[in-house]
Amino acid sequence: MGLATRLASLLGAGPIPLGRKVAGAREEKSAGAPLYGGAFLLTGPGGEGRVARSFEAMARTGFMGNPVAYRCVRMISQAAGAIPPVLLKEGRELSDHPVLRLLARPNAGEDRASLVETLCGYLLLSGDAYLEAAAPDGAVAALYGLRPDRVRAIAGRDGWPEAYEYRVGSSVRRFSAEGDDGRLAQLLHLRLFHPLSDQQGFAPMAAAAAAVDLHNAAADWNAALLKNSARPSGALVYQPADGANLSPEQFDRLKAELETGYAGAGAAGRPMLLEGGLDWKAMALSPKDMDFMEARHGAARDIALAFGVPPMLLGIPGDLTYANYAEANRAFYRLTVLPMIGRVMGALGTWLGGHFGDDGLELGVDLDAVEGLSVEREALWARIAGADFLTRDEKRLAVGYGREG
Template identity: 60%
Template sequence: MKSPFRRPWFSTGGRQAVPEIQGTDTRRAETKTASGFAIVSGEGAAQWSGRSYAALARAGFMKNPVAYRAVRMIAEAAAAVPWLAYDGATELAEHPALALLARPNGRQGGPDFFEALYGHLALSGNAYVEPLSIGGSLRELHLLRPDRVSVVEGRDGWVAAYDYRAGGTTRRLAAESGGIALLHLKLFHPLDDHCGFPPLGAAGAALDLHNAAASWNKALLDNSARPSGALVYQPKDGGNLSADQYERLKDELEAGYSGAVNAGRPLLLEGGLDWKAMGLSPKDMDFIEAKNGAARDIALAFGVPPMLIGIPGDNTYANYQEANRAFYRLTVLPLISRTAASFSAWLSEAYGDRLRLEPDLDRIAGLSAEREALWARVGAAAFLSDEEKREAVGY
């Protein structure tokens, strides 16, 4: 185990030795000397995790409970909404597109397929749907993992094709073909013409802060729930510890006083040794509030009310039901609507119909109170005929 202690009192050439500051991000170093010891303090730039799909998936969805729950809430809520098909203003009770969306391929049902699709959008900002046609008829839909797809630009700057890498091979999929081509869904990106920007990317700083707080808390518990410090040697008659004395002291500290097993054990110091705390306590750092603030920023980036995830200190909504309704209205439904518009135009080319797909709002449990209020208002409108009332509520 690497010891956290160093030998700041080791002298060379009559001057106090200063440990070398490693790393290119260190901006300032300051040395303070006194009789028998030296303190080196440095100010360095923060270290951030990557913003690629794989980095966000590992640091966010697979490691951070707030990001994991936010992605699952959006993906599951959006995937559970059923679809309706229209030809112009006429609702279609049956259509091959509805059957295909209910069972996109042999390994996934509709909810599983769309949950993965919305998850790709949340973590990558992009989702790729590859069609499988047999005999000129569209039979299956398959999702391509975003980090395996790269855009191939043409000479005019527009997308010419997509390269998909998997299993050591690369397939090139045309952006436009004689039949139905690859469907690319993306979120708005201000600096990229062809790819989208993920919500979790905007919360990258808060994500790193939340993960670092959890790691710091775990390390603090493993080290007897005490902040870091230094063992200072200040003999009255001067001099330094010998190499053997230093190694023995280091071994005794590691064996007898480090780790959660030795929590609360008193530290016995010999003559000339003194313990100096060098870290802030969790109370001084306002640890809980900082972690909750980072969690609120993550939820804000996804559009999930913090109240729904159980984050304290947020009273934006009067109650849980109001927060849930805002979640559907402001986050879930816009995501479903833009996805439905893309699939409508895409599948219309496959089936040759004026197909229009829309979510079935009557079957969304989170909006049941709004639907009841709408039905009550329309039902009480004596100046409307029954046909006009049906059209007003979406039938």
Template identity: 60%
Template sequence: MGIGQRVAAWLAPERAVARAEEAKSWAPAGGTLFLAGGGAGEESWRERSYEALARGGFMRNPVVHRCVAMIAEAASSAPLLIYRGAEEVAGHPILALLRRPNPTEDGAGFLQTLCGHLLLSGNAFVQAVRPDGRDEALHLLRPDRVRVIAAADGWPEGYEYRAGRRVLRLPAEEPGGGRGPVLHVRLFHPLDDGTGLSPLVAAQGALDLHNAAARWNTALLENSARPSGALVFKPAEGGNLSPEQFDRLKAELEAGYSGAARAGRPMLLEGGLDWKAMALSPRDMDFMEAKNGAARDIALAFGVPPMLLGIPGDATYSNFQEANRAFHRQTVMPLMRRLAAALGGWLAERGGEPELRLAFDEDRLDGLAAERDALWTRVGAADFLGEDEKREAVGYGPRQAA
């Protein structure tokens, strides 16, 4: 039984009807709102694993929670910039929209949620609301509530967003042509042309092991902090315990030796009684190493150096600063470039300015401050470069004439 089935069994997956604010009308975005009952598509909705991964991973596993939070917070920390060619455009409406995507979210919170959806499900969906001819609000659609509608040629022709029994259908393209009101960002999936693959899917085995280790440790503490076993009666002349003796012995064990508060209490055994362990001890199981190994596998799937999570046994990087730099270079920056290109290209085309390019200010990433300082020092000491050449070398345009 996979993690999705186990979590579904734990939670008895009866999905409640969405709250009123989640089922708000999306008519301004150009969709059609109607009520929908059960149908042939219900099986595909039950097969989605986003809810299972979110509950069993992000909501219950500290390693997954910290990995997703670290990546999302770092990816939303650098300010966004708009360029027309090589020239920066200040005060563009797209920047204002991304700083305040909708009345209930700021730009950093919007990007963090977008990254969370992408990392946990492999997919992220953004809806643009355009009441008067230009995009005025951006809303994130929960991935497990969205179904991609494929046309006969296999390409998406629309999207369905389901909240309880209410369904909104949105086109993939505007009626007159051009980008539609939904942006779909997805991670690579080798076996699916329409949806992405979450990093957590690749780490499901490690997630199961880490969660099972935590549950085992909790159960161990609740059961006197010792492995399960049996009291064996070995009388010198044969025979068994009487019913009264058995009940008294059972009551004494439950009253005097069960519970975390009585962990480690020595057991006093009468003549003929012997304790026989019936489970492997933590040392025999190599408990902590198995748990730490599972944590390292989870961190590896997300691209977070285990050293940054405080997981022992990782000697890949010589110090914390080097690990933090590798995290930003190899995980955060590729994700930020991907999101900037997707969001910028989509909003620019919808605004009729396809030549615009959205980027982020790398100089404002705290994790790369040491690299930038070293670069500026080297470039500043290069006497053979002119002032404009030095500015270009560190990512700035030529100085404007006064």
């Protein structure tokens, strides 16, 4: 089977069941859209379509099954988790506050960096992240990130979520979207922009799904070539003098010898001994089939583009968007990491500030701790230091610090 045929079978030529067919389920989601356990096919003109995967299928085939997507998610989430938070109130930085102490140790099994990494990872993989505030005595004592595939938003009459259900096995817990008995909501829902949904976010992994399939298919193609002596297959031509064909017993014996003695990377280059009348004809790959390597690199660039990671940072060849690694790293932080962590910290500050009865809190990040932005920081400090018309407090505010005192 050629690469084009293999890719077509993965990327839309017919439904792709990513699990067992659901017993008793309707045969069609809509006209021409068969429903499967874990995936349903969205068809378009000409019968082509894409698979809308569940979170588990996306996590397994993308994050756990593709090195480029895995690295993108890890780079973004780890970089976001490594930036320390800054808590401000009315423009002044607070060095000690219950919110900071809670974030430093959100629960018994995680620190702040681990919790932020989890939330960012869920956002990148599913478009949604949920954070539960455990308050057994009325005051928030711990924070827990919840798996998004276990949470279901329940829409009200106006279309917006009025409650959330968290299901683990047969256990179901319900959270009010606005809180109960005058208290604030116990569940914080973070989501990325989705143009077609009021309850769920749209994940970068979903946008990169086709590229992930292409990249995985190209990797499978390479592995298949390696298992076949790292070369395309050929043909054994039998040309006997009397014109007779091989008997079934001769054919089976020849096939068994080829599979046991000449297949696999360990048998690469082993000379083949042919009996009388047999001739080996090698079959070379066509230029179209040989293009699979460039197709794999192109798919890797598309995956990096969907996540906002410069391909240069991933070692993908053929990308010259940035002049050097340092410039690509600055773009990675400015265009991807900082917007992500800013969204998370902004929502956390407002939510936790309400729980602690302090509505004037603003939670941000310490940009001075980002090593990748050190060049920009030095240039900013030089410009601010030379601005004699600014007061000391104005200079502090201009570089991201609060007022003195």
